Amino acid sequence: MDFKFGVDTFIWAEAYGEEHLWIIPKAKELGFEVIDFAISNPFTFPVKQVKAELERVGIDCVCTTTLTPETNPISPDPEIRAAGVKAMKKCVDICNELGAPILGGVNYAGWGYLTKKSRTQEEWDYGVACMREVAEYAKETGDVTICVECVNRFETHFLNIAEDAVQFCKDVGTGNVKVHLDCFHMIREEKSFAGAVKTCGKEYLGYVHVNENDRGIPGTGLVPFKEFFTALKEIGYDGPLVIESFDPSFEELSGNCAIWRKFADTGEELAIEGLKNLKAIAAEI
Numbered sequence: 001m002d003f004k005f006g007v008d009t010f011i012w013a014e015a016y017g018e019e020h021l022w023i024i025p026k027a028k029e030l031g032f033e034v035i036d037f038a039i040s041n042p043f044t045f046p047v048k049q050v051k052a053e054l055e056r057v058g059i060d061c062v063c064t065t066t067l068t069p070e071t072n073p074i075s076p077d078p079e080i081r082a083a084g085v086k087a088m089k090k091c092v093d094i095c096n097e098l099g100a101p102i103l104g105g106v107n108y109a110g111w112g113y114l115t116k117k118s119r120t121q122e123e124w125d126y127g128v129a130c131m132r133e134v135a136e137y138a139k140e141t142g143d144v145t146i147c148v149e150c151v152n153r154f155e156t157h158f159l160n161i162a163e164d165a166v167q168f169c170k171d172v173g174t175g176n177v178k179v180h181l182d183c184f185h186m187i188r189e190e191k192s193f194a195g196a197v198k199t200c201g202k203e204y205l206g207y208v209h210v211n212e213n214d215r216g217i218p219g220t221g222l223v224p225f226k227e228f229f230t231a232l233k234e235i236g237y238d239g240p241l242v243i244e245s246f247d248p249s250f251e252e253l254s255g256n257c258a259i260w261r262k263f264a265d266t267g268e269e270l271a272i273e274g275l276k277n278l279k280a281i282a283a284e285i
Contacts (some may be wrong), residue, residue: 006034008244011267042090064105072110073130096142104147135174147180147206178206197231216263219277
């Protein structure tokens, strides 16, 4: 099967705005079939301008977002949980207008929100209730699938592994919530790349980020991409595989993600070399 490779706007822009419309034709020029818009603030995202440029260039898109401590759906504060639902509904609106079928990311909790304790049943119930409200809104207004990204234990205590994410999707129970796997996080938390894919299966695996273990150039590190791609093929995954990393000049983003050294001269170089490597690996499957 032919995989569809994409690239995240974080490669070029820390906070995507109207001044970054040039990224859309650049992604296509470099050979990517999908662009992932990392939505930092859904209330200022230039949706109309982006839609027009997508139509002009002719490239598919998906969206991801990252909730914050102020929009945290597992907060004990009901006002903060409500703010999280409001932000997510706005992201759904953006996806509907752009024709983006996927809304991925850390969209179920505030990114970096850690209690220094294990996840509680109360937090689980809050998260399920908030996500169910957003997912029902997504069904009422369009056809967006919300994909919850498992991230490592240093970024959340809520969803770290595929098994828990699948259970979360089942508990939400709306049928349009699936799992977002990211190789960077998987290598820290999963026992097996193939096992995580099979845990999700075609029914629950909705989106994939193909990042290296150090967030460097994909295909140059420890991630077993051949095993991973083989498992994706076996379950019939037909969604995009997107490279997400960051330009080394982004001080705030690099600081938040603990990136202290350069893996390429620019984020664009990382994406170009990563795409070449991943296509070569995929060709062996």
